[in-house]
Amino acid sequence: MPAGMRVGVLTGGGDCPGLNAVLRAVTRKGISVHQHEILGFRSGWLGPVEGLTMPLTLDKVEEILSRGGTILGSSRTNPYKVDDGVARLKATLEENRVDALIAIGGEDTLGVAEQLTHDGVPVVGVPKTIDNDLDATDYTFGFDTAVHIATEAIDRLRTTAESHHRALVVEVMGRHAGWIALHSGLAGGANVILVPEQPFSVEKVCTWVEQRFERQYAPIIVVAEGAVPEGGKELLLTGEKDAFGHVRLGGVGTWLAEEIAARTGKESRAVVLGHVQRGGTPTAYDRVLATRFGLHAIDAITEGDYGKMVALRGTDIVRVPLSEATASLKTVPLERYAEAEVLFG
Numbered sequence: 001m002p003a004g005m006r007v008g009v010l011t012g013g014g015d016c017p018g019l020n021a022v023l024r025a026v027t028r029k030g031i032s033v034h035q036h037e038i039l040g041f042r043s044g045w046l047g048p049v050e051g052l053t054m055p056l057t058l059d060k061v062e063e064i065l066s067r068g069g070t071i072l073g074s075s076r077t078n079p080y081k082v083d084d085g086v087a088r089l090k091a092t093l094e095e096n097r098v099d100a101l102i103a104i105g106g107e108d109t110l111g112v113a114e115q116l117t118h119d120g121v122p123v124v125g126v127p128k129t130i131d132n133d134l135d136a137t138d139y140t141f142g143f144d145t146a147v148h149i150a151t152e153a154i155d156r157l158r159t160t161a162e163s164h165h166r167a168l169v170v171e172v173m174g175r176h177a178g179w180i181a182l183h184s185g186l187a188g189g190a191n192v193i194l195v196p197e198q199p200f201s202v203e204k205v206c207t208w209v210e211q212r213f214e215r216q217y218a219p220i221i222v223v224a225e226g227a228v229p230e231g232g233k234e235l236l237l238t239g240e241k242d243a244f245g246h247v248r249l250g251g252v253g254t255w256l257a258e259e260i261a262a263r264t265g266k267e268s269r270a271v272v273l274g275h276v277q278r279g280g281t282p283t284a285y286d287r288v289l290a291t292r293f294g295l296h297a298i299d300a301i302t303e304g305d306y307g308k309m310v311a312l313r314g315t316d317i318v319r320v321p322l323s324e325a326t327a328s329l330k331t332v333p334l335e336r337y338a339e340a341e342v343l344f345g
Helices: 019-032 046-050 085-095 107-118 143-164 179-187 202-214 252-264 274-278 284-302 334-341
Strands: 006-011 037-041 053-056 100-105 123-127 167-172 192-194 220-224 236-241 247-249 268-272 308-313 316-321
Touching (some): 006 019, 006 046, 019 284, 100 107, 107 123, 143 274, 192 202, 192 334
Parallel strands (some): 006 037, 192 220
């Protein structure tokens, strides 16, 4: 095992509770156990492309475990979409004498990491996404926090819905995977849960809403941002695309609330939780998972086991090829959705 390496680390994509816990674990074990130097790259993949660095020392990570976001900053930069991006990235690593890189991110960030391994850059990946949609790991950190935040919001909204006898539509994150909607909806006792994996009938939703009102209770509908009505398309807030070609979604909650009001004659409101779901303090579960990922990632670097991602399988942290991690999205199985459907109405 080589000692005294210079290891780069970056956080890419959307910010997420637990990122700082990974950085802390990588830095503390990297320095104290393996005698490495840890160099942070700022603003995701933009950092190594533009040469934006920040040394990570023991004192820099001393008080960051409980902090949300990332002290390194993030971006959705794709070096393969930037002029000479990969060549500039490699030049930055060489200039800074970086022996290997830890990339912490979701599908897009790890997709770049996988491409870079084929282009000769030694990379180890750490899975991060509040959507929990990476197929090679049982859970990603950030998901538990997002579900807790959404569940608390549902609990709070229920009392105001009951007071005003309104239907409340709560829109949560989830472009192609409905894990946050499913878990927060179940935990919050939602009367309807709508996910991208299963197109929904507006007529059936309205029936469930009316059933709830008939029992003198106000309905709560939890809908993922990527959920679509039968025969419809994803409802777009804007037509803008990011550097990875993703259209920015949003608007299904407001649209559905208006449909419910028009069809049932009942007052209906939409609440879009948006970025609040991925901000703030990580839960204990996410702090522990993120810390374990960081500890195992620096070990993989030390052992030269590149092109891998650390992953949770059961209660164990294992290593899987980056290609496996980015091959397909982990979506909600229809049998899991059918479990929840029993509770609708």
